[in-house]
Structure formats: structure tokens, C-alpha cells
Amino acid sequence: MTSLKAGLLSARSYLTILIGFLIGFAIVLWVEHQMPKRVETTEGIILSKNFPPLPQSRDLTFDEAVWARVAWQYFINNTQLNGLVNAQDGKPWFSLWSTGSYLLATISARQLNIISTQEFDQRVAAAIVTLSALPVQPGELPASAYHADTLEPIATAVAPAVDIARLLVPLQVLQWRYPQHAFAVSELLARWQLAALLQTGAPQGANLPVNRWLLRDDDPRGSYGYRLYAAMMLRMINTRTGLAVSQPPDGIKMVEIDGIAVPDEGLRTPWGKQPSLISLPYLLSGLELGFDARSGEIAWRIMQIQQQRTGEASRRPAISTDYAEQAPDFVSALPGEQPLPRNEQLDNPPPEPLTTHPLSSTRSAFSWYALFRNRWSEEQRQHMLPMLAPGRGWKAGFNPDNSINDRIDADTNAVVLESLTYISHGQLLCLACLWSPAEAAPETNQRVSAE
């Protein structure tokens, strides 16, 4: 006995180390357990059995009609004389992405009868003329952002492919549904060397027929979802691009959250408590181009994860699928922006990555509300009522600490309009949605207001 005791005593330092190892190992196991499971899959994503029935188009409610007009007010307030619209309330810059939002908002406003045919035609014509007049960068492609009043490029970078894809959506809709603008759209597209859009990546391999589409690492819209959304438009540029954009990057990485596998977009926090999900590109696909099996299924899975985590029964934290998009750095170079004093510029840490600003956004709430109508999406939309800013449009959403993110921008307000159009008319780009019951002649004693 004594020898064991003495032995233990003399081995105490080794024992301590062993126990330390065990504790450390336990922690690692625990963390591993907390991490969502990640799998790489090459299988396609197919519709699950519980995919909900598609909602029927229905009339708007009175409230919805007012909400749509509130959203449209943003574009009234921010239209420049040249026919384009600020990306952010009162800030005179725009990107091709935000211009896509504007044109889609205009199409929606026409569909919802907020603006007359005449105003629609004038706005669209002015926007296309101004887009055609944009100075292009070397390579005959537009820049990523412009001063909205002077049309000077703000940065020399060429517009990201995803932004151009977004602008192509409304241009495509115009060609199908509003043929009076089709010629102008073709002329505009002829100005830009879209064929060169994806050839700036890796060098052309001798035996590879096409490049793989590589997105820049720092592209804030570089995720799988955006890729999927953009590919639907970009593939129409030409065969080479079509092949490039439709190749999946390297198999799809999936991450399993609450037993549901969704595309892995990385982790937002080192502890893995907050896996990254991005919903916007899937939602935009649904509202504008219509779901395909892949985007529809992914959107549905993301919604299920969110839905499971919002109920009172769930003790797991809600997962945000929205990350605040900051205005580009160069926006501080805009006239009217207060430049920072030099010392402050140096002391300031580099801007936090976008990934640290999750929020629950107005645009997602409205999109869920339009695409999957159930009690959860209804609550989401209800929750966003405080975002209505009379006379200005809709604010972005709630910050994670539940304070209001009072940024007002073209994207949010466009998505509100698109969602309401989806409710009453279905997706925006559609060949068989054009039929509508014969319009009853308006009663003679009803006037249409135009203030």
C-alpha cells in the first residue's frame, strides 16, 4: 500500500499532465460535437418530400397596397435627373446591382399599378439611355460603382460578374414583357463586352475547353448561392460562359444544421455556434426568375432551419441569414461625406468583415412572406412593421441586438415591391404568366390619382 501511495506521490506530475490531456481532449470532443457536421457531396439537390405546395396568386390586401407604395416612395425620392437612382437614401452613388434593383422595382411598380404606363416607359427609357452613356473601363465593361449625379466611376475596378448578372434580370424581363424597350436593351448590351466577363480569371489551359468560373475571394457576394443566382443569367451570354458558370466550384460543401443539410458558407464565429447561411440569392431567384429544384429546395431547407429555431420551444439561437452589406469603402469619397481626420484613419482598425453584422432583414421577411406562406413567414413580416419609415421607404431590418438598422436602400425597397408583385402576379420573368383575365373597364366615376 505504501509503495502505491509513494508511487502515486512521486508520479503526481505525470498524472497531472495526463489529467490535463484528458481534459483538453474532452474539450476538443465537446467542441467537435458542437460543430455542425460537414459533408462534401457531388449528388444533386432534389426536392424533398415535404416541399410545400406553391402559393396561389391572390389580390393584395389594402395594407399590402400601401406598403408597396411606401417602398416605391424610396425611388421617387432618390431618382436622379439622369434617370438612375441612388443605391442608398440620399447618397448619390449606384452600382450595377442597385440599378438592377431599381429596374425590377419599376417593373413591379407598373405591375402593381403604382405608376402609369407612361411613367414606366419614361423611367425605363431614361435609365437605359443613361446606362448606355456610362463610361466603361478598359475591356469595355462598366465599373463597379458610379457617382449617381456625375456618372463618374468611383473606383476603377470592373463590375463583378454577379452585379452584371443582377442587372441582366430586369433587362431580360423588359425584352420579354415590354417589347417597346427591347431594342434599347439590345443596343445597351451590345456596348458591353459581356463575352470577356469571365475570361479574366485563370489562364486558359490547353486541354480544358473552358475556364472554371473563379470568384474573387474578397467578393462579398462570392458564395455558392450568389453563384447559382448569377449563373442563371450569365449562362445566356454565350456558350463558353454558359459552360463556365454552370460548373460547380469543387463539389458542393454541405453543412448539416439541425439535421438539415444546406450549402456551407463558412462559419461566422470561431465557436461554430453560428454557421453561416445566406438566403438572399435563393429568395431573389424565387421572386424574379422562379425557383428551380435546386434553389427552391435550398430556400426551403434554410427556411425550415430558421423556423425550427424561432419557435419558443427551441432553445438554440436563431440563425441569421442576412449580413449587412456595407456601402463600398469608396463611398466616403462622395461629395458631402465627412472625410475622417488622418490620425483617426490610421488608428482605426480595418473595417470589420461583413460577416460580423448579421441582422434580420426586411427584404428577407417580405420574401419569405411571398414565397412560402405560412404562419412563420407571416410573423416574420409582421415583425418588420416598425421598419416602415413614412415618406422614405423601408429600413433594412433589426440588428442582432434588436436595435433598428435604419439604413434605407434601393435593394430593400426593391425586394419589398418584388415580393408584393410575386403575391399578386407571380415571378417577374415568366413566359406563361402574361395572360391575365380581361380587365374590367374602370368605372367612369373612378379617377386614378397622380400626385
Add this chain to the structure above:
Amino acid sequence: MKQAIHFPSLTVYRRLCVLARLLRLPVLTRLPLLHVLVRLSKLPVLALLLLPGLAGAVSLPAADYPVRHGDLTPREMAMAKNAWQYFVANTQPKTGLVNAVNKYPSTTMWDSASYLAALTAARELKIIDKAEFDRRLLQFMGTLNKLVLFRNEMPNKAYNTITAQKVDYMNKPGEIGFSAIDIGRMLMWLKIIKERYPEYGNSIDNVVLGWDFTHVVDDCGTLYGAYVDPNKQTHYVQEGRLGYEEYAAAGFQQWGFSTCQGSRPEPYALADIYCVLVPYDSRDPRLTNQHNYVVTESYLLHGLEMGWDKGDDREDSPRNYSHPWMKDFADRVYQAQENRYMITGTLTARSEHQLDKAPYFVYDTVFSDGFNWNTITDKGKYVPETAAISLKAAMGMWALWDSPYTDRLLDTIENADEEGKGYYEGLYENGDGPIKEFTANNNGIMLEALLFKKEGKLLKFNTDNPRKPEFAPSLWERRLVDLFEPNNDRRNRPFLEVTPPVKTWCDQTGTAVRSAPSCKACKCASCKNEDAPVKLPPVATSCLKQ
């Protein structure tokens, strides 16, 4: 609202009374089954049972905002006291009349009625005591009774508040005609005061007995105003457009006149204003020289004073609006303004109002002469730069629609007053600040809206409920049934309607009900079935579906 209900001849009526007494049942002479059904269908549960198809129908949010009710908060009391300051500063000691506009010694029947409203509110809200109230009202009633009438008929359009002489538009002695709309509002307030304070019943009845109604209301219940042309000829012309016309008619109705034509909403049409279908008078302004203003004021006065009830509705329940369409139309006018705020961000509470500069008076409308949000002078000149938040409209909307929007309106106007002068007329929509003018009408309506919050519908039937055993007909009623009173016919006084279960009335002896001539109503075919609810879509279909 009843057009010339014919009274059964006296003997038949007596028989009915006896029958009723035997059966201990009220005599149901005028409650047709249809009416009962309409009443019942107002109950939401029954409406759901009866009209399942309508359950999901579109309705305006305004229809579900309750009216405000409760004791005044210290903040609201402070507002009431501020508004009363106008009347402290502008009462003329010699006549007891109040200047319609600050320091300008002229007034009209409309503005004097607003003074009566302010006086009632001040007493009920305990800003003044009964002694002060009596001192003011005794002098006012004396002056009102002695006013020299236009052509010995009705009160002139304007009077000098210092001398109580009838005056023209320049406040010079002269006569210019009478306004049925102004008189309607005065009749409404005389009735309210008579019901609330029966001690003033006789002096009020004496005033009304002194008026000659020959030209102001015709057999079909159309209201007429009078004007004098440059050749000194008097013309009587139909007066009033949708809203004001029906409000004024309600005042005449309270005194027993049948105002069928004036009380019907027709002819009207609907304008699409931010998706709300707002009714406007569709008589052509080019032909009639009267603009079809749609403003808040007429609807809100009906709401405050009549509770959007029918004239004979003695119930006081705040959730029951028995008038067939007034609440519905009022909701539309309100909703258009709230929508304008939500969409464009412009705080909107529109009414007619004074200005502190030329053209001095504008109709600042929701709709008129074919345009939304039109602001015009009485000549029809377009003056959009004078558009303003009217304080009385804002306050009235606050009282009648409890909503976040009207909270915002009250926050906006709360301190727009000047010490010792009362509240400003309005706040310019374009940001030019307050309209530095003070009026009896503005401050009076603000006070009346605050009183509404405390007490609900301001017309409180009290003394002349014929159902009560202690009912005693007033001077006015006794005179109307006096067959030997020559002025009844000469002055076109109404044929009294007998309220159904008039037991005590029946017990009277020596009086007879004066019957209307047998074919009085046959000229007015359009006056049947006035209680039929007006069913209109509230929202423009173009907003909901293309």
C-alpha cells in the same frame, strides 16, 4: 331623416295610444323590419353569420380604430386651457359675441356655434365654473334673440361683434344673405345646449321661433342659402355639398325639419386617393359655382356631435354608428390622409382654414374640383403653397380615430399656441411654420374634440325624451302643435314627428298634431328608404389587382 311621415289623424292616433296602454307595448309605427335587420347586421357576430361572403372583404384600417375615450390627461387639459384663451381674449363685453378671427370684430352663425361648443367644453372640463358659463351664455342668448335678421327671415351671414349689427363682408352695416350651412350648425348647437342645460330651453326656443324658415328649407328637404346680387335682388340657391350639406341638414333635423334631399349623399362619385375610394359631390362646380370640397371638418363635426348616429338615435354607445353611411365616408376621408402620410411622409390633416396673409381663407382639401389634395380659394384659385395641417382637423381626427398616426398629429400640434391667444390656425405643410392667425372656429372645435374624449357624443338627449313619464314638451314643441298659431305655416315650421311610444304626448289634451299636407312627399320620389346602408367598395380595385 324621416321625410314627411304622415301622422295618423288625431282620433286614430288616440286609439293607437289607448291600445298601446292596454297592451303595455310601445306603438311601433316606424320601425320596419328592414330597419331592424340593418341594425342587427351592425353587430359583428351577426354580420358574420348573415354575410359569410363579406367576412373576408376588404375594409379600411380606419374602420377598426376606436374613438378615444377617457378622462383627459394633464397634457390634454393643458391643451384645452390653451384653446380657451382665445375666447377669453376675444369676447366682446357689450354683446357677448366672440370675434370669429382674432381682434376682428365680425362673426357668423357658424363661428358663434363654435363659440357655444367652446363654452360647453370649458364648463364641462371645469375650465370655467357655472357662474362664468351662465354670465356668458345669458348675454349671448340675449344678443342672439335681438339680432336683426336678413329680410326678417334668418340671421344674416355676418354680424359686427361690437354692435351686433348685421354687416357685409367688409364689416360695414348692410345685409348680404344667409347661409343654411351656418344656420344648420347653429341649430345643432342650440339643440345640444337645450338638451344639456334645460334651464336655457325657453330662451333658445324663442330664438328659433323668431326665425322664418320659408326659404331655407323646401318641402323635399333641400337646403337653400340666400345672396343679394349687385342689383339688390335676393336669390335663394341650393347650398351645401357632400359633407357640409348633410351635417347642416342634421342640425335642421334636430328641430323637426324633414331634410330628406339635404341628408342624402347622392349625387356623389368616388375618387381614388392613395388607394382609398373617397366620395365627393359630383355636381358640376362649373355650373353651380360651388366647389365640391372634401375636407375633414364636416365629417368630424358629425362624429363629435352626433356620434355618426342617426338624428333620432338616443343611444350613446360609442361603438354603434347608426347613421347609414356617415362613419363609412368619414373613415375614407381619414384613411386617405393617413395613407398620404405613410407613403409620402407629409403629415396631413386638411380642412378649410384662415391664413395670416392674402388670400386669407382657403379650402385646403383632400379633393375638390377634380384634383386630389387641391388647395383653392373660394373663387377656385389654386394656391398649393398655403396647404397646412389644420389644427382643428388634427385634433378632431385624434379624438375620433385612436391610431399611431393621430398620436403623431397630436405631438405635432401640441404646443402650436401663443400665450393668451389660443392655438394657431395651422402649420404649413411646406415647412413655413405656423399660420399666425387665431380663430373661434379652430379653437372651438379643438375644445369640442377634447370634450368628446371625456364624454363621447356631445348631443346628450336629456330633457325631451318622450318615453319618460316626466316628459314635458318644450316651448318649441308646444307651439308647433298649436293649431291656432299663425306663424307655424307662415314661417314654414316643421310638422312635428311623433316619437313612437309617446304615451305622455298622447295624454295631452287641447293640442293636436299638425299634419303635413297629404301629397307633400310625392314630389320627392328619391327620398324613400333613406336608412338603406350605402355599400361601396372602400379600396380601389386597381391597387389590389391589375
